[in-house]
Each structure stands twice: as C-alpha cells, then as structure tokens.
Amino acid sequence: MTRKKKALVVAIVLIIAILLISLAVLTTQQRDDLTFVEKGLRIVASPIQHAISNLGEKIGGFFGAFTDYDQLQKENQELMLQIEELSIANNDLQEALLENIRLKQMLEFKDATSNQYTLAAAKVIAENNNNLQHTIVLDKGSDDGIQNNMVVINHLGLIGRVVNVLSSSCEVVLITDRQSAVGSRIWETRETLGVVEGMGSENTYLRLIHMPHDADIEIGDKVVTSGLDGIFSEGIPIGTVVEIADEVGGLTKQATIEPYVNFYRLEEVFIILNNKGSGN
Amino acid sequence: MPKDKESFFRNPLFVAIFLLVLGYILLILRDTLFTKWSIAGGKPDFILILTVYYAIFQGWKKGGIMGLALGFLEDLMAGRFLGINALCKGIIGLVFGLVAGKIYRDNFLVPIACLLLSSLCSSAIYFVLAKIIGSNIYFSGMLLNAVPNGIYTACFGPVLYVLIYLMNKKEGE
Known part of the structure; x- marks a missing residue:
C-alpha cells in the first residue's frame, strides 16, 4: 500500500470514528421515538423473544445449576424437607408451587393496591444488562394499553418505567440504569427529598443524591418515591439506606440504597395503568 | 438469488446479508x-x-466493514449509545484482519485464542469509548464483566469457527 493510500485509509477510519462517537453522544438518553429500522428489528424479535422465553424456562433449570449453585443448594435443602413432609418427589411440581407462591404474592399485592392503582401483570421476556444500560422487555404492549413512562413495580417495590412500546411488547428502563432518576424521600421523616439514581456496571445498588447537608437520615431508613418527578407516583417502596456519605464539597449528602427488588430475578411484574390515588 | 450453496457463498453481498441475519438471531x-x-x-x-x-x-478491509455493520446492528437492538458497538467491533475487525496474515488459520485453537484476546480488547475499547462519550462507567465493573464474557465467548468459538471456515472455503473455491 502506498503512503498516499495509507493516509486515505487512516482519514476514512477517523471520519467514521468521529461520526459514530457523535451519534453515540446524541443518543445517550432513551428516545421516545425509535427509527423505523429499530422498530422493525424489535417487532420481528418480539415473537421470537416470547418463544425463546417460554422454551428457556423449560430447560433453564439445567443451566441454573451452573449459574447459581449456592441458591440452588439452599433451595434443594428446602425442597428435600418438603419432599419428606409432603411426599412431593417432583421438580416440575415444585417449580409450579414456587410460581404459585410468587403469583399469589402478586395477586395479594394487586388486591391490596386495587384502590390505589389499576395494574396489568406482565412477564419478562428479554433483558439487556451491560455496563451502560439496564433494561428489560415485557410481553405487554400498546395492544394491552401500555404507554410510555408507565411505572413498573412488583410486590416488593419499584422496578422502572416503560420507554419504548410496540404492539405486543415494551421496553423498561430499570431504576438501576445509570440514566434513571427517581424523585424520592425518606419514609420515616417524609421531609428529606433527594433523587435516586442507578450506579450501573452490573451494580444493583442505588444512590440517593442531592439531599440537604443537614438531612435527617439514618442507616436502615426506608426510601420511597416522592412523586415530585411527575412520572413515579408517591409512596412506592424503593429500598433501604445502607451507607451515608457527604458529597464532594460537603454541601449535600448522598446515601447508598439497597433496593427491595432483586433485579437478577425478575420474572413477573406489574405495570401501573392508572394511578387512582392521584388521578393520573 | 443464487441457485446453489456454492454460488451463494461466492457472492460477498449474500455472505454479508447471511452474517447480518445470523448476527440478529444470535x-x-x-x-x-x-x-x-x-x-x-x-x-x-x-x-x-x-x-x-x-x-x-x-x-x-472486509473485516472492518463487517465489524462496523454487525456492531451497528447490535447498537440498533440496544436503542441507546448508537455507534459505540459499531466503532468497537469495526476497530476489532480492522486490527484482527491486519494480523490475520500472521495467524495459522487451519489450527482452530489459534482463532479461539484470538477470540479471548479480542474479547478483552473489545471490553477495553468499549470502556475508552464510553469514557469519551461522557459515561461514568467504572473500570472495576468493566473488568468484572470482561473476563467471564471473554471465556464464555471463547467457548462458543469452535461452533461458529467451523461455519465461517466452511463459508470461506466455499467462497474461495
């Protein structure tokens, strides 16, 4: 290759790099409207994700043994006890039993909150968790009345908000995502206001920032949504304070929050269709 | 549309489409x-x-372009930070295409070792690019992901290596 040709190649590579970096900077935030190519790719992927999700559940148990040995061992001990007590020597039945417990908890939660919210149950069919973003895909879409910015919860607490809606699926940004920001307060004092944001990087802990320096906050305090951000309605549990520190400069405080929801084990969730409490 | 398998793999456009569809499914x-x-x-x-x-x-040349296209497909599926994977995979395609002449390709262990190395390089490039676009990504988080990702990726190497090897043979015949 001649020197001139080499210089041309380097120039082309640099131009492409600059264009792509610019594009990445422009698209750091979740967009309300995807391009038709992105929508097309997701529409085609949606039924495949549904099918694979169902298939994965059937054969997931085998691989689960490798991924979560401790948990499996604990569950196995519990199962052994139950096998002795109830003579249920069947893994499928145990799986159904666990699912039943989970769904029962969700149903109790739905009943308990029926005065406050209208909820739609949804199943997680895909996940996209990496260093830059934490999102999940649910099996409910615009056909089921799902819209952008609807809040996603389960019986334990806040999960995230809907960002992209297709006809039969939707994408949810988890509160552990770095771009996520939730107006929140300390449940005990009700006066301390701050913003809960994700820490990213496979980290499921959250950070409560922008609290006043003299904020009345202690380790073990419960954190709930404040409702002031206009998206997340008031009073949804987020997590517990596990660490408190001064922010750089010392003018404000920040705290590390351990969320109530286990983001590694999301299977069934609720989408808040209607907040009867505030009339949203 | 080509009539048989051999003519299919001789046409670079069909090969590119085939790899993009395969990439989408994967x-x-x-x-x-x-x-x-x-x-x-x-x-x-x-x-x-x-x-x-x-x-x-x-x-x-082809490696860089294919990396760019496949990476952009990954970006489109993610919906955010469009271009970061395209650039990352483009660079990897370019670099590994440049060193390709020095690799003994018929021994499938060598390309698998390349995969492990490329996975670590890819994580490092991704980290640098994320920093350039202003993301407060953590080095420790990147490192914690890079190693299991690299090993897992290398484990799948032999399966796809056979496919690409055979495709290349057909294309080269």
Whole structure:
C-alpha cells in the first residue's frame, strides 16, 4: 500500500470514528421515538423473544445449576424437607408451587393496591444488562394499553418505567440504569427529598443524591418515591439506606440504597395503568 | 438469488446479508436464553465472534466493514449509545484482519485464542469509548464483566469457527 493510500485509509477510519462517537453522544438518553429500522428489528424479535422465553424456562433449570449453585443448594435443602413432609418427589411440581407462591404474592399485592392503582401483570421476556444500560422487555404492549413512562413495580417495590412500546411488547428502563432518576424521600421523616439514581456496571445498588447537608437520615431508613418527578407516583417502596456519605464539597449528602427488588430475578411484574390515588 | 450453496457463498453481498441475519438471531438469543444462562454475569459476544473470524479469513478491509455493520446492528437492538458497538467491533475487525496474515488459520485453537484476546480488547475499547462519550462507567465493573464474557465467548468459538471456515472455503473455491 502506498503512503498516499495509507493516509486515505487512516482519514476514512477517523471520519467514521468521529461520526459514530457523535451519534453515540446524541443518543445517550432513551428516545421516545425509535427509527423505523429499530422498530422493525424489535417487532420481528418480539415473537421470537416470547418463544425463546417460554422454551428457556423449560430447560433453564439445567443451566441454573451452573449459574447459581449456592441458591440452588439452599433451595434443594428446602425442597428435600418438603419432599419428606409432603411426599412431593417432583421438580416440575415444585417449580409450579414456587410460581404459585410468587403469583399469589402478586395477586395479594394487586388486591391490596386495587384502590390505589389499576395494574396489568406482565412477564419478562428479554433483558439487556451491560455496563451502560439496564433494561428489560415485557410481553405487554400498546395492544394491552401500555404507554410510555408507565411505572413498573412488583410486590416488593419499584422496578422502572416503560420507554419504548410496540404492539405486543415494551421496553423498561430499570431504576438501576445509570440514566434513571427517581424523585424520592425518606419514609420515616417524609421531609428529606433527594433523587435516586442507578450506579450501573452490573451494580444493583442505588444512590440517593442531592439531599440537604443537614438531612435527617439514618442507616436502615426506608426510601420511597416522592412523586415530585411527575412520572413515579408517591409512596412506592424503593429500598433501604445502607451507607451515608457527604458529597464532594460537603454541601449535600448522598446515601447508598439497597433496593427491595432483586433485579437478577425478575420474572413477573406489574405495570401501573392508572394511578387512582392521584388521578393520573 | 443464487441457485446453489456454492454460488451463494461466492457472492460477498449474500455472505454479508447471511452474517447480518445470523448476527440478529444470535443477538436475540444473547438477550433471552443467554441472559438466563449467564455465568458469573458473563454472556457470549456472538457479534465479536463473527467479526473476528470474518476478519481473520477476509482481511482488514472486509473485516472492518463487517465489524462496523454487525456492531451497528447490535447498537440498533440496544436503542441507546448508537455507534459505540459499531466503532468497537469495526476497530476489532480492522486490527484482527491486519494480523490475520500472521495467524495459522487451519489450527482452530489459534482463532479461539484470538477470540479471548479480542474479547478483552473489545471490553477495553468499549470502556475508552464510553469514557469519551461522557459515561461514568467504572473500570472495576468493566473488568468484572470482561473476563467471564471473554471465556464464555471463547467457548462458543469452535461452533461458529467451523461455519465461517466452511463459508470461506466455499467462497474461495
């Protein structure tokens, strides 16, 4: 290759790099409207994700043994006890039993909150968790009345908000995502206001920032949504304070929050269709 | 549309379309099945495998372009930070295409070792690019992901290596 040709190649590579970096900077935030190519790719992927999700559940148990040995061992001990007590020597039945417990908890939660919210149950069919973003895909879409910015919860607490809606699926940004920001307060004092944001990087802990320096906050305090951000309605549990520190400069405080929801084990969730409490 | 398999793999456009469709299916699998089957938080990077193998057989020019296209497909599926994977995989395709001449390709262990190396390089490039676009990504988080991702990716190497090797043979005949 001649020197001139080499210089041309380097120039082309640099131009492409600059264009792509610019594009990445422009698209750091979740967009309300995807391009038709992105929508097309997701529409085609949606039924495949549904099918694979169902298939994965059937054969997931085998691989689960490798991924979560401790948990499996604990569950196995519990199962052994139950096998002795109830003579249920069947893994499928145990799986159904666990699912039943989970769904029962969700149903109790739905009943308990029926005065406050209208909820739609949804199943997680895909996940996209990496260093830059934490999102999940649910099996409910615009056909089921799902819209952008609807809040996603389960019986334990806040999960995230809907960002992209297709006809039969939707994408949810988890509160552990770095771009996520939730107006929140300390449940005990009700006066301390701050913003809960994700820490990213496979980290499921959250950070409560922008609290006043003299904020009345202690380790073990419960954190709930404040409702002031206009998206997340008031009073949804987020997590517990596990660490408190001064922010750089010392003018404000920040705290590390351990969320109530286990983001590694999301299977069934609720989408808040209607907040009867505030009339949203 | 070509009538038989051999003429299909001789046409670079059909090969590119085939790899993009394959990449799309593998991305869906990664976000569904392999999310459930992740080991120590790691998932196989199928796009990286296709890029590295294609670059090894086709050289830096085609490898770079294919990396760019496959990476952009990954970006479109993610919906945010469009271009970051395209650039990352483009660079990997370019670099591994350049060193391809020095690799003994017929021994399948060598390209698998390349995969492990490329996976670590890819994580490092991704980290640098994320920093450039202003993301407060943590080095420790990147490192924790990079190793299991690399090992998981390398484990899938032989399967896709056979496919690309055979495709290249057909194309070269």
